[in-house]
Amino acid sequence: MIATGNDEFSQTLAERIGQFIIDADANSARTMQKAIGPSEVGEPCERQLAYKILDWPESNDARDPIAAIIGTGFHLWIGERFEARNEALGGTRYKVETRVTVRDSPIETARLTGSADLYDRLIRANLDWKLVGASSHDKYRRQGPGEKYRIQAHLYGLGQENAGEHVDRVVIVFIARYHELKVHVWSEAYNRQIALDALARLDRIRDQVMALDPESHPERWQQFAIPEKPNCRFCAYLKPGSSDLSQGCPGVQSSNPGASLQALIA
Ligand code: SF4
Numbered sequence: 479m480i481a482t483g484n485d486e487f488s489q490t491l492a493e494r495i496g497q498f499i500i501d502a503d504a505n506s507a508r509t510m511q512k513a514i515g516p517s518e519v520g521e522p523c524e525r526q527l528a529y530k531i532l533d534w535p536e537s538n539d540a541r542d543p544i545a546a547i548i549g550t551g552f553h554l555w556i557g558e559r560f561e562a563r564n565e566a567l568g569g570t571r572y573k574v575e576t577r578v579t580v581r582d583s584p585i586e587t588a589r590l591t592g593s594a595d596l597y598d599r600l601i602r603a604n605l606d607w608k609l610v611g612a613s614s615h616d617k618y619r620r621q622g623p624g625e626k627y628r629i630q631a632h633l634y635g636l637g638q639e640n641a642g643e644h645v646d647r648v649v650i651v652f653i654a655r656y657h658e659l660k661v662h663v664w665s666e667a668y669n670r671q672i673a674l675d676a677l678a679r680l681d682r683i684r685d686q687v688m689a690l691d692p693e694s695h696p697e698r699w700q701q702f703a704i705p706e707k708p709n710c711r712f713c714a715y716l717k718p719g720s721s722d723l724s725q726g727c728p729g730v731q732s733s734n735p736g737a738s739l740q741a742l743i744a
Contacts, residue, residue, distance in 0.1 A: 481493040481495075516590065517592070522625065522708065538716040545611070573638075573643075575700045577588065577593055580592060580633045580640070582640075601647065604631070604638050606630065612656045615652050619662045632676070636673040650657045686702070692723075
């Protein structure tokens, strides 16, 4: 958080408002969500998923919530607009912010549900809104959505299919947080196998968590694979400098070879 004011009163007020936003977000449904959701299944870092599977205490208190808060606000706004448009069109074309079951199971930890942003029955497509920074918007336009978002898109496709819809395409709509409207659409044909493979990977990691039992054997945290370039900055379990993975992960910083080495040997 950066809080500034033009005098002492304003400075104090800025700090209090900033802290109010941080505290309110920490108690929001989005932040309190414990179960793994479709947005997390494709996470490339298996160590991060292992922490999440065990509902491990989060160690990264430096994460700034504002991007997610703005994203939530945009989802609410555009959801209302599509609800109104749906009504005007007779009420059957769009499904807005619907709960979908990606995989049902009597075993609670194997069940996967989520909230799908928009399904359009006319084009038989599931759409996912992503509000991103301007530089990320450019990156997604040039390089595509990356595996994590791609897997999420197909998991929602499977959820819509399980809800009885005929899904042809999965779509991600990238909108930049920028002073002018920038919209980039990525889409591809829905492929159920991409979703099933992602679920099988998650099951394998969950089995590994049970077999290794890092809760009782903290040294085994290191056995969970981390990718070559993990996205540590936004990881809830980042703890820079940590040499005890049960307290948090030191992460990998490509600009700091020492930190990279530390993460690899931790
Ligand atoms: S800090 Fe980085 S390496 Fe460690 S669990 Fe998180 S994403 Fe993986």
